[in-house]
Amino acid sequence: MGNICRSPTADGVFRQKLIDHGLSGLVRVDSAGTHNYHPDSPPDERSQLHAFRRGYDLSPLRARQVVDDDYAQFDLILAMDWDNLALLQDDCPPEHQHKLRRFTEFCQMHDSPVVPDPYYGGAAGFEQVLDLVEDASEGLIQHVRQVKKL
Numbered sequence: 001m002g003n004i005c006r007s008p009t010a011d012g013v014f015r016q017k018l019i020d021h022g023l024s025g026l027v028r029v030d031s032a033g034t035h036n037y038h039p040d041s042p043p044d045e046r047s048q049l050h051a052f053r054r055g056y057d058l059s060p061l062r063a064r065q066v067v068d069d070d071y072a073q074f075d076l077i078l079a080m081d082w083d084n085l086a087l088l089q090d091d092c093p094p095e096h097q098h099k100l101r102r103f104t105e106f107c108q109m110h111d112s113p114v115v116p117d118p119y120y121g122g123a124a125g126f127e128q129v130l131d132l133v134e135d136a137s138e139g140l141i142q143h144v145r146q147v148k149k150l
Helices: 006-020 045-053 068-073 082-091 094-099 123-148
Strands: 077-079 100-102
Touching (some): 006 045, 006 123, 068 094, 077 082, 094 100
16 A cells, blocks of 8 residues: 555565575566555565564665556556555556456465555564465466466
């Protein structure tokens, strides 16, 4: 939504997974929010702390809002929850609607329709975000390999 918790966590985790799988130069990754609440802000300190404890560095990332060019530039645009998916669907041109999906569709071990927003909660929420994002990132790696025939 504001691009300071879930999306930058997914960005940082997926970038690291790409490195781990030797695919970093083949996939472009970015994160953006559906709202412009925190333009150019770093990820939430709690997101950074919990991610760092698992070996992910979110510090270079800065918040931005989804722009019209994103729909054409990216092969996939992944939403963290139903509300953000609906906002993206409302904004997205018809020819790019097929690119919109939920991030958790790629989960292999967890059965969660969404990545819940940890912003107003405690540490457990940030850990849950990481659990879901790590799982979905591994599934997304498999998807990228299949689509790109890697």
